[in-house]
Amino acid sequence: MSDGKALIATACQLADTARAITLGHFRRRDLATENKAGQGFDPVTQADREAEEAMRAILAERRPADAVLGEELGHSPGSSGLTWVLDPIDGTRAFISGAPSWGVLIAVDSGEGPVLGVIDQPWTGERFLGGFGEAWTERCGRREGLATRRCATLGDAVLYTTYPHIGSPAELAGFNKVRDRVRLTRYGLDCYAYALLAAGHVDLVIEAGLQRYDIAAPQAVIEAAGGVVSDWRGRPAHLGGRVLAAGDPACHAQALEILSKVPEAGTD
């Protein structure tokens, strides 16, 4: 088995494991949440931690030389040059309110960016995978190829973002300038929006304030499906921050022309 195939097999094993654990907690009436940040609303569920611990146990057994970066349990160094980037429940607010737009995010980073990504939605039973020449979605044992769709003009684009008041005032103003140009803007899908983009159902996803584990897996899936992911200046986005994902490079370029005028974070 090539290393690519082995990594895909391990990623699917991680996703299977996290799916079972998270589904066991999803929509439970006694779902325990606590306040991680100490202020505001940033729930962490037990499912989050259990799923990450289970994925890390598998990696310790199957991939002991790889580093691991997880949303819940931080960084564990490795020697292989590969880092597994894990977000056991991306979209905890969706999770705690019963909406199936959260997902399990699993990526492998080569040191220069993600080379493999999985977006798994346990409730709908959908898995989206991209990397090492593969790009597919699977549900109920049926697998289909993933490909972004063409959308040459911003005015034809369907745009998604999670929160209507994204980022700083300057970021929001930049976002709104794109929003005012597109055909349709929708809110609230968390990582599922990136999956829909990879599958060719939407054209743009724009977000700000992301963490590395929020975007590594979506980026790999979208790039494998023919899309483009960058920050708002056209630079690599896999470390987080401001993200612009597009199915069509032409649409990406038109959105970038607007977003690149937003002052750098910290200067606005």
Add this chain to the structure above:
Amino acid sequence: MSDGKALIATACQLADTARAITLGHFRRRDLATENKAGQGFDPVTQADREAEEAMRAILAERRPADAVLGEELGHSPGSSGLTWVLDPIDGTRAFISGAPSWGVLIAVDSGEGPVLGVIDQPWTGERFLGGFGEAWTERCGRREGLATRRCATLGDAVLYTTYPHIGSPAELAGFNKVRDRVRLTRYGLDCYAYALLAAGHVDLVIEAGLQRYDIAAPQAVIEAAGGVVSDWRGRPAHLGGRVLAAGDPACHAQALEILSKVPEAGTD
């Protein structure tokens, strides 16, 4: 079979039929849309019309004396005093962008309001039904009881709405006053938000500008599950307009205290 049981059986037959038709169009690459309003973005899909025609054909056969009001094909009079209120695809914007938050809405109105409702989400395979003493959700052949959850304080509530800029400026201001008091606000779920409320995962859904076929089925499901649905003055909401749905009457009362100060539509 009592009339209640017969109506439930017919409603489920309608939902089965609409599910098959809508799923046949969902996420199709060549999904045809047209602009119904002639301006703005109000897509109608072929699936919408096909599903309503198929449901009407069943009703013509099984319930010839009942009236029918459908989103796509208007009103057909009847003599029984019962009206079937149909929205074959509630959430066409979600539908055309691949998001499984749209639904098939089916209600029976007695003349004084909905007495039976079905919210069906074909992609997740979930059905939510309420009326004639029944309140349940079913997926993959597994049926569970529906019950709203307790939430005595607005500050503990999870609130959903579809669009961040709902209604008129006065309506938006009223909505935002509630939003500023709750624990968490989420956007974008269309009729699926009402289903989550009936199932006890969220506490409030607030919308404005609804049509009768948007709210009839959700109201029946939520009331059967123990929740409260009214307009923003505490009056019946089943004819559409401004809607306030809550799982807990105490939470409903607190939101109503804020929303009832919004001037009547047409006077703001």
